[in-house]
Amino acid sequence: MSKIRYESVMTADRNLNPTEHEEYDSPYTIPNDRYAALTTVLHDVGGEPDFPQALYTKSEEEWEMNTYVTCECLGWRGAWNSEMRRRLENDLGKTQYYGFPYYGRWITGAARVLVDKGLITTDELGDKIDEIRARLEKK
Amino acid sequence: MGKQHGDHHDGHNTFEVSSKVSEFEILELAIRELAIEKGIFSADDHRKFAEWAEAKGPHGGSKLVAKAWSDPAFKQRLLENGVEACKEVGIDWLQPTGVGTPSDYTYFYVLENTPQVHNVLVCTLCSCYPRPVLGMSPDWYRTPSYRRRMVRRPREVLAEFGLHLPSDIEVRVHDSNQKSRFMVMPMRPEGTEGWSEEQLARIVTRDTMIGVALPRADRTSDAGSLAEQVR
Amino acid sequence: MATPKFQVGDKVRIKDRTTLFHTRTQKYIRKRVGTVVEHRPEWVIPEDEAWDRMETGRKEPFYVIRFKQTDLWPDYTGFAQDTLESEASESWLESVKG
Numbered sequence: 458m459s460k461i462r463y464e465s466v467m468t469a470d471r472n473l474n475p476t477e478h479e480e481y482d483s484p485y486t487i488p489n490d491r492y493a494a495l496t497t498v499l500h501d502v503g504g505e506p507d508f509p510q511a512l513y514t515k516s517e518e519e520w521e522m523n524t525y526v527t528c529e530c531l532g533w534r535g536a537w538n539s540e541m542r543r544r545l546e547n548d549l550g551k552t553q554y555y556g557f558p559y560y561g562r563w564i565t566g567a568a569r570v571l572v573d574k575g576l577i578t579t580d581e582l583g584d585k586i587d588e589i590r591a592r593l594e595k596k
Numbered sequence: 597m598g599k600q601h602g603d604h605h606d607g608h609n610t611f612e613v614s615s616k617v618s619e620f621e622i623l624e625l626a627i628r629e630l631a632i633e634k635g636i637f638s639a640d641d642h643r644k645f646a647e648w649a650e651a652k653g654p655h656g657g658s659k660l661v662a663k664a665w666s667d668p669a670f671k672q673r674l675l676e677n678g679v680e681a682c683k684e685v686g687i688d689w690l691q692p693t694g695v696g697t698p699s700d701y702t703y704f705y706v707l708e709n710t711p712q713v714h715n716v717l718v719c720t721l722c723s724c725y726p727r728p729v730l731g732m733s734p735d736w737y738r739t740p741s742y743r744r745r746m747v748r749r750p751r752e753v754l755a756e757f758g759l760h761l762p763s764d765i766e767v768r769v770h771d772s773n774q775k776s777r778f779m780v781m782p783m784r785p786e787g788t789e790g791w792s793e794e795q796l797a798r799i800v801t802r803d804t805m806i807g808v809a810l811p812r813a814d815r816t817s818d819a820g821s822l823a824e825q826v827r
Numbered sequence: 828m829a830t831p832k833f834q835v836g837d838k839v840r841i842k843d844r845t846t847l848f849h850t851r852t853q854k855y856i857r858k859r860v861g862t863v864v865e866h867r868p869e870w871v872i873p874e875d876e877a878w879d880r881m882e883t884g885r886k887e888p889f890y891v892i893r894f895k896q897t898d899l900w901p902d903y904t905g906f907a908q909d910t911l912e913s914e915a916s917e918s919w920l921e922s923v924k925g
Contacts, residue, residue, distance in 0.1 A: 496847060497854070503720030503771060504855040504900065507744040509756050512736030514818070520621035525732070526646045527628045530637040532698025533645070537879065539699040543722050544849040544877040559723070559738045564624050577630050585626040593617045593625075703868065720853055747855065750896075751905045766908040769896075773851050774889060774914040775870050 499547045499554050524560040528567050537570045545569050648692035653731035654802035657779050659685045660706070660729065661805065662796035665784045678704035682729065689728050700727050701775040708781045714765050715780045716754065716807030718746035719772040726777040730805060737806065747771055757808040780807040787813035829869065831888040831917065837863045838923040839892060841915060849877045852919050856892070859899055860923050864912065865891035872916045887916040
């Protein structure tokens with residue numbers, strides 16, 4: 458990653474940070490009710506207050522269908538099971554869970570499980586990503 | 597922004613150039629290629645699963661409902677053992693792997709709407725959906741908004757789909773939170789007397805089998821719902 | 828196959844156990860009382876499955892529990908007869924007398 462790209466990524470990242478820095482920038486201590494709120498399991502949203510919203514229907518994009526199939530093949534061949542995938546979505550944390558599209562959560566979980574289980578290394582993954590990005594951008 | 601590739605003295609430029617290709621597309625390809633290189637699964641596995649998934653859609657469920665409307669004995673079998681009855685219309689829950697899909701499992705229950713009870717599906721914890729009979733779930737079904745609200749405000753959400761249910765009907769929400777997969781069997785509407793199974797199947801749309809719409813003799817697509825019109 | 832502890836028609840309360848990281852028992856059904864309406868097969872519990880113990884995981888009978896919506900939500904805006912069904916493994920349930 459070039460320095461320029463790093464800087465633009467950091468700018469984007471800073472804009473995602475919670476703005477209440479004093480409260481959420483690794484406080485020395487927190488009250489138990491905040492601990493409870495922060496450890497509520499992320500995907501358990503049933504009944505949370507929300508407003509009506511436009512309900513879109515669109516067909517899967519190519520990467521979305523491929524993500525679904527890749528994740529299912531990983532399950533089929535024993536690299537993980539679907540409950541691990543759902544758990545790994547929670548492990549993303551709130552910012553990525555709500556910031557990513559649905560299948561973005563899937564494929565990030567897949568990357569995570571392959572690394573966690575030692576099936577791939579992070580440098581292999583990073584190098585492969587760079588190789589594919591270069592390949593696709595040349596097209 | 598809008599500068600040419602290679603103009604790297606502008607700190608914003610490279611990010612823009614990179615975004616031409618979706619990072620998720622890149623990540624998926626990376627995972628797939630690494631998995632194939634390491635022998636975790638084969639390119640053939642991927643092709644086989646993709647073919648299965650692309651052939652799936654709500655038509656499987658429509659066929660089940662149309663047959664159940666036409667054949668009371670089949671309807672009984674379908675309600676008693678969903679997975680077995682599916683085989684009669686060519687749906688095998690063990691496909692495409694021989695042991696079922698990792699995410700859908702092999703426990704399928706059909707929920708019959710009656711004049712007293714209206715069933716509707718949601719999965720608040722993720723978005724479990726009966727892919728072997730209905731294909732891929734619609735986008736709105738996966739939204740946090742639908743997941744949050746359907747369990748707590750079912751009648752309001754149904755009204756947003758254009759479905760206003762009478763006050764004497766029991767609305768029964770099914771929060772699909774474990775290994776069971778569900779499909780709603782709507783009631784056969786008026787004006788369909790003497791119709792063939794093929795004719796009937798055409799009005800059994802995806803939304804009627806999720807439970808956010810009712811079939812009508814004059815409607816063969818979900819595009820008429822209020823929610824769709826918002827788009 | 829263990830004999831299921833609860834029968835169809837039994838009243839049960841969903842326990843409110845501490846769950847860090849992941850759960851399949853929604854917070855909105857916890858501490859709520861519902862009625863067993865169907866049995867499900869014995870499945871590996873999600874507490875094991877979510878951490879890659881599919882083969883060696885603990886199995887339990889599962890149940891379909893039906894709740895009255897007015898028992899789940901004090902501010903429920905629908906009608907008294909409206910219900911909600913969800914599933915739970917046996918260790919999440921406790922008997923309710925009466």
